[in-house]
Amino acid sequence: MPLPTFELTYKLNEISSRLFSISFNNTTDIQAYKVVCTYIKELLAKKQTEFYNSQIKKEKKQVYYMSMEFLVGTSLKNNLFNLGVEKLFFKVLSENGKNLNDLYALDPDAGLGNGGLGRLACCYMDSLTTQNFVATGFSIRYEFGIFKQKIIDGWQMEFPDNWLDKGEVWLRPREDDAVYVSFGGETEEWYENGHFKTKLKNCKTVKAIPYDMFITGYNTKAVNKLVLWSAVVPDFDMSAFSRGDYLRSLEQNTMAEVISKVLYPADDHTEGKRLRLKQQYLLCSASLQSIVNFHLKKYKTLSNIEEKIAIHINDTHPALCVPELMRIFMDEHDLSWDEAFLKCSKILTYTNHTVMSEALEKWSVELFKTELPRIYKITEEINRRLVKYLSDIYPNDYKKIDYMSVISDGYVKMYNLCLSCCHKINGVSALHTKILTEGIFKDYYNIDNARFLNVTNGIAYRRWLCQANPNLSNYLLKLLGPGFLTDCNALSELKNHKNNKTVLTDLYTIKQQNKAALAKYISQNNGIKVDINSVFDVQIKRLHEYKRQLLNVLHILYLYIRLKEDKNFHITPKTFIFGAKASAGYIMAKQIISLINSAAELINNSPVTKDLIKVVFLEDYRVSLAEKIIPAADISEQISLAGKEASGTGNMKLMINGAVTLGTLDGANVEILKCVGKNNIYIFGNTEKQVEEILSSGYNVFNYINKNPYLKQVLNMLVSGELNKRFPDILDSLTTNKYGIADRFLNLADFDSYVLAQEEISRAYENKEKFGRMSLMNIANAGLFSADRSVLEYAFNIWDLKR
Ligand code: 26W
Numbered sequence: 001m002p003l004p005t006f007e008l009t010y011k012l013n014e015i016s017s018r019l020f021s022i023s024f025n026n027t028t029d030i031q032a033y034k035v036v037c038t039y040i041k042e043l044l045a046k047k048q049t050e051f052y053n054s055q056i057k058k059e060k061k062q063v064y065y066m067s068m069e070f071l072v073g074t075s076l077k078n079n080l081f082n083l084g085v086e087k088l089f090f091k092v093l094s095e096n097g098k099n100l101n102d103l104y105a106l107d108p109d110a111g112l113g114n115g116g117l118g119r120l121a122c123c124y125m126d127s128l129t130t131q132n133f134v135a136t137g138f139s140i141r142y143e144f145g146i147f148k149q150k151i152i153d154g155w156q157m158e159f160p161d162n163w164l165d166k167g168e169v170w171l172r173p174r175e176d177d178a179v180y181v182s183f184g185g186e187t188e189e190w191y192e193n194g195h196f197k198t199k200l201k202n203c204k205t206v207k208a209i210p211y212d213m214f215i216t217g218y219n220t221k222a223v224n225k226l227v228l229w230s231a232v233v234p235d236f237d238m239s240a241f242s243r244g245d246y247l248r249s250l251e252q253n254t255m256a257e258v259i260s261k262v263l264y265p266a267d268d269h270t271e272g273k274r275l276r277l278k279q280q281y282l283l284c285s286a287s288l289q290s291i292v293n294f295h296l297k298k299y300k301t302l303s304n305i306e307e308k309i310a311i312h313i314n315d316t317h318p319a320l321c322v323p324e325l326m327r328i329f330m331d332e333h334d335l336s337w338d339e340a341f342l343k344c345s346k347i348l349t350y351t352n353h354t355v356m357s358e359a360l361e362k363w364s365v366e367l368f369k370t371e372l373p374r375i376y377k378i379t380e381e382i383n384r385r386l387v388k389y390l391s392d393i394y395p396n397d398y399k400k401i402d403y404m405s406v407i408s409d410g411y412v413k414m415y416n417l418c419l420s421c422c423h424k425i426n427g428v429s430a431l432h433t434k435i436l437t438e439g440i441f442k443d444y445y446n447i448d449n450a451r452f453l454n455v456t457n458g459i460a461y462r463r464w465l466c467q468a469n470p471n472l473s474n475y476l477l478k479l480l481g482p483g484f485l486t487d488c489n490a491l492s493e494l495k496n497h498k499n500n501k502t503v504l505t506d507l508y509t510i511k512q513q514n515k516a517a518l519a520k521y522i523s524q525n526n527g528i529k530v531d532i533n534s535v536f537d538v539q540i541k542r543l544h545e546y547k548r549q550l551l552n553v554l555h556i557l558y559l560y561i562r563l564k565e566d567k568n569f570h571i572t573p574k575t576f577i578f579g580a581k582a583s584a585g586y587i588m589a590k591q592i593i594s595l596i597n598s599a600a601e602l603i604n605n606s607p608v609t610k611d612l613i614k615v616v617f618l619e620d621y622r623v624s625l626a627e628k629i630i631p632a633a634d635i636s637e638q639i640s641l642a643g644k645e646a647s648g649t650g651n652m653k654l655m656i657n658g659a660v661t662l663g664t665l666d667g668a669n670v671e672i673l674k675c676v677g678k679n680n681i682y683i684f685g686n687t688e689k690q691v692e693e694i695l696s697s698g699y700n701v702f703n704y705i706n707k708n709p710y711l712k713q714v715l716n717m718l719v720s721g722e723l724n725k726r727f728p729d730i731l732d733s734l735t736t737n738k739y740g741i742a743d744r745f746l747n748l749a750d751f752d753s754y755v756l757a758q759e760e761i762s763r764a765y766e767n768k769e770k771f772g773r774m775s776l777m778n779i780a781n782a783g784l785f786s787a788d789r790s791v792l793e794y795a796f797n798i799w800d801l802k803r
Pocket of ligand 1: 118267269271315353359360361645667
């Protein structure tokens with residue numbers, strides 16, 4: 001777009017006068033923000049149409065990425081960076097008395113996701129666009145994204161996130177392309193000219209309006225979009241009104257609008273809530289209708305649809321795509337069952353993102369049947385045919401067939417629905433895929449292993465390195481040239497400098513600058529003064545017991561106890577930084593947040609620690625906060641219980657910014673180890689296999705507690721009163737069977753080896769050159785973890801796209 005300065009000024013003035021009837025230089029910051037975003041949005045709308053038309057003309061196959069979550073973060077900086085116009089905007093804005101940084105600060109995080117899965121979806125849209133694929137994301141235009149977190153007296157409190165207030169400016173509504181989605185009622189069935197016909201009666205229908213959010217790629221003409229559905233009342237129900245059924249028509253009103261009201265803030269367990277099922281159906285039905293309509297408009301036939309589109313199911317949340325696409329093909333376009341099913345299976349693919357049993361979605365048959373009667377009938381028939389097929393393969397093995405069924409024990413199991421139909425199924429790291437194919441999906445894998453594959457996650461590193469860490473990125477640009485901007489593997493050239501003292505010193509200086517910036521943020525937000533010469537040890541991710549933030553705190557308490565007992569206990573100064581949201585109803589997770597804050601309160605103010613250790617809990621962890629923390633990290637805590645974290649992506653973001661991983665052999669940590677080599681990472685703890693052995697042979701926490709007197713003291717501290725609160729539930733969760741088996745995530749079994757790894761880090765950090773080289777090797781070996789690589793694997797091995 002390189003646009004002359006005067007032309008941009010002209011456009012901004014034109015939009016200012018259209019929106020606010022004033023010239024651009026007279027706008028307030030918030031007005032200026034809206035003007036700039038509107039300009040970008042309109043430009044992208046034009047570019048998107050051009051790109052789309054040019055690709056569709058070539059009849060290219062396209063992919064639709066269905067996800068209940070897209071954790072977008074901010075857009076303004078990303079779009080300007082991708083379009084290569086950041087400098088131009090700085091200039092033109094300053095000519096008008098404005099600072100672009102002030103407008104960046106106004107850009108809200110679009111928090112339409114919980115964590116890893118939602119952020120991954122955005123990273124993939126970015127890389128797909130950068131590599132010129134035609135890709136459309138589909139999700140819901142939640143009025144309220146992930147809640148805002150405040151810590152009040154150490155306890156997490158949730159507040160609504162009204163992101164549309166400013167974020168709306170990025171959306172383009174398309175009222176004319178609205179579709180209708182029906183819930184409840186009963187099915188009516190009849191035959192017409194020998195054809196089976198069905199329709200819903202007495203159902204409630206909502207109108208789904210699409211809103212486009214444009215997705216830019218780096219240095220490309222391609223622009224894609226994310227389509228977000230909003231549910232509204234269809235049209236004023238005059239018939240109900242004239243019958244005097246005033247209440248019913250108003251009731252319909254609230255029912256419709258509540259569907260797209262709020263993102264479910266849980267990523268750890270499913271509650272089987274009616275509203276969530278409705279959200280999922282809204283997403284699937286509205287998106288599939290619009291996809292099929294679009295295909296028919298272009299090709300006038302469904303005969304080739306499986307060659308022209310791929311539809312991806314991001315975890316099981318959009319699994320209703322299976323029966324809904326069947327419904328559209330059969331009920332609306334008269335395809336036979338067999339024709340429809342074959343097409344569905346060629347079109348649909350599925351990624352699993354978790355093996356935690358409480359996160360595997362299932363719906364009670366009762367609820368499913370009442371809300372989605374026609375979809376239930378189709379699902380029943382899918383299951384009937386599936387069971388028949390499985391009975392031939394596993395005759396009389398009723399237990400196995402039951403386990404593999406879509407419907408059993410009064411539940412509809414969404415993962416089996418995906419497995420019963422999709423032609424490609426993938427896990428998100430090598431270890432995770434192995435666990436799927438040898439564990440929970442084994443019986444399906446044994447029937448047809450060709451359907452299963454691994455695609456290790458990747459990140460949009462141009463956001464997470466180039467935009468988030470301009471100090472480092474600009475330095476690498478000078479040192480290595482621009483190759484890494486489009487090919488992440490080019491970072492490996494940094495290895496040539498691993499013994500170059502000047503480079504190591506420069507990298508150290510950059511890290512210190514970034515740490516100073518974060519220290520300033522910490523001082524402003526938490527009122528805590530942290531030492532930038534201490535190790536910045538960072539654990540940022542959703543709070544979950546399996547991720548073991550608790551292990552981290554237990555170690556911090558251990559350090560405190562050691563220092564208290566022995567003034568001469570040697571310690572390398574460390575600042576432990578946490579960021580984490582707990583799902584609102586997950587009380588144990590909230591108690592762990594409270595414990596972190598209590599530990600912070602005690603340790604940050606104690607003469608015992610003499611400023612040697614500091615603990616910081618940064619509230620409201622979100623994409624834009626991650627962008628501040630990650631460039632400043634020395635140590636990346638990836639300490640989940642082996643076998644539980646599907647992949648992790650924070651580990652990759654931290655690595656590419658030069659943090660050294662302290663982790664278990666879990667998820668993508670295993671691949672990080674392979675890339676950096678064992679000298680550039682700290683691995684500790686039991687392996688996945690050992691974990692299984694420990695658990696199956698009867699895990700006894702007291703074997704570990706009795707061996708280590710310090711551990712005993714640490715546990716005692718949870719309830720002794722030395723902290724400003726007592727945490728008996730946490731102690732119980734570790735030592736009794738009150739909350740399931742004691743310490744089910746093996747914090748205590750891994751404690752000793754975690755302490756040793758932390759000690760090793762301390763020694764290494766005292767040798768600046770050694771630690772600096774480790775950091776360099778992490779940056780240099782991050783190439784594999786680019787989302788550019790991941791999406792190419794999806795494109796060629798899963799979706800069968802052509803470049
Ligand atoms: C409420 C139901 C529910 C269940 C699971 C909501 C959301 C989930 C997600 C699967 C949770 C999630 O975000 N998983 C993470 O996905 C990342 C991207 O693949 C991985 O890197 C993480 O390891 C995984 O925890």
